[in-house]
Amino acid sequence: MFTWLNGSLARAILFPLITIVVISVSALVYYVNKSSYELVLESETRAAGSQADAIRSALGLFIADSTATAKSLASRDDVIASFKDKTDGNTRILAKLAKSNPNLWGGIAFDTSGMAIAGSTRDGATLTGLDISGRDYVRAVLEGKSEFVSEVFRAKSGQDLIFAISVPVYDEQRNLLGGVALLGGWEGFTKEFIDPVVIGHEGYAFILDSDGRLIHHPKDESLILKNQRNTVFAQEALRRQNGVVFYDWQGDSKVMVFRTDPHTGWVICMSAYEEDLAAGAVRQGYTLAGVGAVSVLIIIALIVMLLRRLVVAPVTMGMDVSAKMAEGDLRSRTESDSANELGRLMRSLGRMTRSLKDIVARVKGAAELVAAGSEELAAAAEQMSEGSTEQAASVEQIAASMEEMTANITQNTHRVKQTEDLAVQTAQNATEGGEAVRQTVEAMRNIADRTSIIEEIARQTNLLALNAAIEAARAGEHGKGFAVVAAEVRKLAERSGVAASEISELTGNSLHIAEKAGQMLETMVTDIDRNKELVQEVNVASQQQNDAAQQISESIQHLDTVVQKNASLSEEVSATSQELSGQAVQLQETMEFFKLDVDHSPGSNGRKQIRAETKKSPKAEPKALPYREVNEEEFERF
Incomplete structure (x- = not known):
């Protein structure tokens, strides 16, 4: 199916459109038909309900009139007197009443035992002497009901359908004497109010009593008085009392509208086939279906005509032009006066064809120039390859020299580093020597201080020895031993003083020399520190020079690699230019596939114009590119 639709643009457009139109019209017809069907059915149902209401009202009036007549009869004095005297006066009264009232079949008076003491039909037949004690309308009155309406039943004297309306008869003391029953002619009421009713074409009315018996049916009398x-319809009618019921009857759908009389419980039913009630809607549906079919055909014809004129014809023209273009024929002209999208498409296709003609003509001319330019490119590439080879040799020599210079700089850097280490160690040793001299000077000063103390002690000891000698002299003989000791002590004190003086003199001379040596060492430490700093600066400069030399060496190595690759690429460019020349010739042969008008043929004027445009293009000056590491994979291989 999908393949069949794709086989034709008309089918692909018409099939969905026709399907949508048919579905839309069918849906509209179905909706209108269904709505009309429901509206007509509802209208007929309401009309049947109105008729049922009218029949119910008529039945109510009929029952009420007969009840009023019976009550009026039971209250008459002559009727009461006839009950008391047991005369046949009531028979005459009832016969006269039955003849004068067409709705009555007859009348009967009964005593408290249920025996008919008087009675007559409208035909004059007597009902006196009948035992009617078993009738429900007799029992109801004798049991005390003020009035009672019986169900429909057949008279014993014939096949007439009648019903009884009975009321009690009391004397002046409200003693029950018996009752009076008026027998209504049921067939007269149904002929006047039920039989003329027609619902639709075949519908009719019938009545059910409170027990579900069919008390009237205009079509089938054999159903009368059958339960x-x-x-289904009887159950629904008895359960709901008033309403509408849809039910299936012998395979057909029927509608029944029913109303229940509140006095008797009888159900007035209006029944008809659903199709009969909605026959007008069905005919209208057929008409709408015909109109819809004609409308669909007209719409389809208009769609087909417009589609062929506005869509299929331009698309077919575009297909022909495209087929010729696929064969290389660009001589077709495409024009359209239509203002719609397809017209604009055809005009755009024409412009595309003209542009393609110009492009093909220019490509043919450019192919000739490419062929000539590729030969020149091959010669230039060969020269560039030779220059790149020479440049590569020069770069290799420079790289070797730079490697040797870098090695020398590296060796000098190591030596400067060793010198720096020695200068640092010398500065450290000088600093430690200066510190030792400073400590020596400090120790000598302390010794000088201690020597002065010894001199003071010797002097004090000499004084004490002198005092001891004086005291020994004063003591006389007793102090001679002490005088000898004092003399020895004095000698020792003098010797100690002389030794302390000599030590003090030596210490002073040594202190002067040590201070001078300390000053010289401080000057020497300062010079050594300065020398260390200079050596460190030289070391840093050597390292920087070494780094720069290594970077230059690496750059030259990269340059050597690039030059080598350029030489290789120059050879590849030379080979590629030769291949490009062959491709240009093949391009010329390929472009011969297109057929152009005479105006678009690539003549000498076209080639001259292309060459002129090529020469007019500004020549770009070569500029040095910043160095970066070259990856061989970045170059395109031909």
């Missing part, structure tokens, strides 16, 4: 409680 229909087992049927």
